[in-house]
Amino acid sequence: MDARTKHETFLDSGILKKIQSVKNDDSIINAANGTAIIKQKSYFDFQYELLHDKYKNLVDRIYANELTVLPNRRKFEVLMNKALLKDMNGILVLVDIKNFNQINFHHGITFGDQLIEKIGTCFQRNVSDESIIGYLGGNTFSFYCLRCDSHEELLLEIGKVLKTISNDFADKLYLKATTVAIPVNIMRGCFEDYYKLADHLLKRIKKEDKELLYFDHKQYAEEITRRKLVDYVNESVEKMKYTMVYQEKIDSTTGKVVGLEALARLKKNNVFISPNVFIPILEQSGAIVDFGTNVLEMVFNDMNTIDEKYSDSSITVSINISPSQLKNDNFVNQIRELIDTYKIDMTRIEFEITENVFIDNFTGCNELIVQLKELGVKFAIDDFGTGYSSLKYISILPIDTLKIDKSFIDIISEEKDKAVVKAIIDVAKASKLNIVAEGVETIRQVEILSDLGCTIIQGYVYSHPQRLNEVDVI
Ligand code: C2E
Ligand code: MG
Ligand code: MG
Numbered sequence: 001m002d003a004r005t006k007h008e009t010f011l012d013s014g015i016l017k018k019i020q021s022v023k024n025d026d027s028i029i030n031a032a033n034g035t036a037i038i039k040q041k042s043y044f045d046f047q048y049e050l051l052h053d054k055y056k057n058l059v060d061r062i063y064a065n066e067l068t069v070l071p072n073r074r075k076f077e078v079l080m081n082k083a084l085l086k087d088m089n090g091i092l093v094l095v096d097i098k099n100f101n102q103i104n105f106h107h108g109i110t111f112g113d114q115l116i117e118k119i120g121t122c123f124q125r126n127v128s129d130e131s132i133i134g135y136l137g138g139n140t141f142s143f144y145c146l147r148c149d150s151h152e153e154l155l156l157e158i159g160k161v162l163k164t165i166s167n168d169f170a171d172k173l174y175l176k177a178t179t180v181a182i183p184v185n186i187m188r189g190c191f192e193d194y195y196k197l198a199d200h201l202l203k204r205i206k207k208e209d210k211e212l213l214y215f216d217h218k219q220y221a222e223e224i225t226r227r228k229l230v231d232y233v234n235e236s237v238e239k240m241k242y243t244m245v246y247q248e249k250i251d252s253t254t255g256k257v258v259g260l261e262a263l264a265r266l267k268k269n270n271v272f273i274s275p276n277v278f279i280p281i282l283e284q285s286g287a288i289v290d291f292g293t294n295v296l297e298m299v300f301n302d303m304n305t306i307d308e309k310y311s312d313s314s315i316t317v318s319i320n321i322s323p324s325q326l327k328n329d330n331f332v333n334q335i336r337e338l339i340d341t342y343k344i345d346m347t348r349i350e351f352e353i354t355e356n357v358f359i360d361n362f363t364g365c366n367e368l369i370v371q372l373k374e375l376g377v378k379f380a381i382d383d384f385g386t387g388y389s390s391l392k393y394i395s396i397l398p399i400d401t402l403k404i405d406k407s408f409i410d411i412i413s414e415e416k417d418k419a420v421v422k423a424i425i426d427v428a429k430a431s432k433l434n435i436v437a438e439g440v441e442t443i444r445q446v447e448i449l450s451d452l453g454c455t456i457i458q459g460y461v462y463s464h465p466q467r468l469n470e471v472d473v474i
Contacts, residue, residue: 067113067117067135068116068117068119068120068121068135069120069121069124070120070123070124070133070134070141071132071134072135072137073134073136073137075134076132076134076136076142076144077191077192077195079132079144080092080132080144080194081190081191083132083144083146084184084190084191088184088188089146089147089148089185090145090148090183090184091145091148091151091154091181092142092144092145092182092184092194092195092198093142093143093145093151093154093155093158093179093182094136094140094141094142094179094180094198094199094202095140095141095142095143095178096139096178096179097119097139097140097162097175097176097177098175098176098178098211099174099175099176100112100138101139103173115165115173116135116139119141119161119162119165119175120135120141122161122164123141123143123158126157126160127143127154127157127158127161128153128154128157130145130146130150130154131144131146131154132144132146140202142195143158148185151181151183151214155181155212158179159177162176163175176211177211178202178205178206178211178212179211179212179213180198180205180212180213180215181212181214181215182194182198182201183216186215186217187220197215197223198215201215229273229281230281233266233278233281233282233287234281234282234287236266237282237287237290237291237294241266242264242291242294243264243467244262244264244265244298244299244302244468245465245466245467246260246306246317246466246467246468246471247260247261247263247458247463247464247465247466248260248458248463249261249318249436249456249458250456250458251455251456251457252449252450252455252457253450253455257310257312257315258315258316258456259316259317259350259436259456260306260317260318261317261318261320261352261458262295262298262302262319262320263275263465264278264291264295266278282322283324286324288322288324288325289324289328292321292322292324295320296319297338299317299319299349300338300341300344301342302468303342303348306468309468309471310471315348316348316350316378317348317349318349318350318351318380319349319351320352320382321351323354323357326353326365326368332371332372332375335372335375335377336375339375345376346375346376346377347376347377349376349377349378350378350379350380351372351377351379352380352381353379353380353381354381354382354386354387355381355383355387356387358393358397359387366397366398369398369399370398373398378401379399379401380399380401380402380436381399381401381402381403382403382438383405383438384402384404384405385404385407385408385424386405386407391423394427395427395431399433400434401433401434401435401436402428402433402435402436403435403436403437403438403458404421404425404435404437404438404454406438406440407439408421408424409421409437409438409440409445409449410439412445412449413444413445421449421452422452425453434456435454436456436457437449437454437456437457437458437459438458439458439460440458440459440461440462441461446461
């Protein structure tokens with residue numbers, strides 16, 4: 001075995017500590033067979049030096065980055081936690097280089113690595129000694145500024161470094177950053193807690209296309225309230241706290257109820273939470289799929305009561321279906337099972353989807369709709385005109401109904417807006433689609449819509465969403 005293999009074997013067998021203890025044990029040198037032991041000691045010395053170097057190397061590699069000279073996440077965590085033990089006056093700043101993926105794409109990964117190295121070095125040279133700087137990997141740098149009151153200075157320095165580097169290249173890079181700053185005195189915690197919060201906020205402001213967030217005490221309190229709401233909304237799915245209300249769709253020429261839209265309701269401390277608040281929360285957590293299943297079951301369960309209340313078994317009931325439900329591979333099977341359980345005549349059910357579901361996967365979505373239509377289900381495009389599809393798609397989508405969004409109805413008395421609604425109605429009619437106007441609040445709007453050829457009306461002008469036990473049909 002050569003020296004190198006031996007020393008690697010030593011390291012792997014984890015006896016570094018044993019060697020250290022032998023080396024430090026003087027009694028071995030004083031033993032009777034001095035020569036042999038002295039020989040052995042020098043061998044250990046040799047091994048010890050090799051191992052010590054390798055160990056130091058390993059420690060350096062564990063705690064420092066290969067690309068930058070800066071502490072990596074682990075080291076930064078140790079340093080920040082140490083500083084937190086001394087006082088709670090600091091501020092954690094995460095800086096995410098914004099267009100880094102594009103830079104990697106256009107200039108190559110090697111260039112990207114060199115750029116990270118350069119940014120790291122510049123931060124280290126130019127940012128004040130009052131800060132601990134780290135490179136957390138990817139395109140994220142971290143700063144723990146020891147004094148809250150000097151954070152503005154720090155942010156300025158960071159901005160200057162990025163600008164200087166951007167200008168350093170012949171082909172200007174336009175380095176930009178998304179930055180989150182959290183004063184650590186907003187809560188008691190360690191690096192892990194602040195990092196989790198900062199990372200979450202970073203993702204949020206990126207989505208909102210903002211560049212800087214200074215997270216103060218007020219925002220922290222709002223965040224706590226929001227988290228409680230998010231937990232409540234998500235837990236309410238399992239606890240079956242949602243209920244259904246139904247809003248009538250009226251034929252304005254006869255005054256007859258021709259359909260109902262099922263709308264979910266949730267209360268917290270006896271106050272309603274708007275679906276416009278809880279639906280996005282459910283979408284984000286993924287609980288929307290289970291929620292959607294519960295909604296289908298609640299509506300199917302209500303079908304008999306609906307028939308009794310309206311003494312009309314031809315009324316169509318519309319259910320809002322979220323894009324995540326449609327993306328779920330098991331959706332069609334699930335509907336089949338529900339039909340079996342509830343013995344529902346699916347020709348009386350309409351699924352309301354938004355035009356955006358077609359953006360990601362037009363063909364897949366089309367096929368799914370065709371399969372569901374074979375089961376009898378009808379389809380409506382909800383909030384038409386607010387999404388991305390264009391009028392030309394109307395004729396090729398396998399749908400039955402178009403619901404004109406409230407935002408068009410609100411301004412329908414304006415001549416030019418009336419012309420837009422007329423165009424939508426004309427194209428829909430030419431494609432043999434039903435048209436429903438939603439969010440209709442005044443008789444004047446009903447009249448204009450009627451003149452334009454739309455007579456199915458959903459809106460407060462006729463009725464608000466109500467629980468089935470409140471329905472009072474004459
Ligand atoms: P949507 O599907 O477009 O439903 C119509 C919304 O407009 C309902 O709001 C309804 O109460 C409201 N509305 C109806 N007429 C009027 C009016 O004349 N004036 C005004 N100002 N509003 C009117 P809601 O119930 O708050 O629901 C909001 C959205 O939440 C729904 O819009 C739908 O996208 C979503 N949503 C509601 N329930 C469910 C559900 O069970 N599943 C899913 N996936 N989404 C749902
Ligand atoms: Mg709807
Ligand atoms: Mg709508």
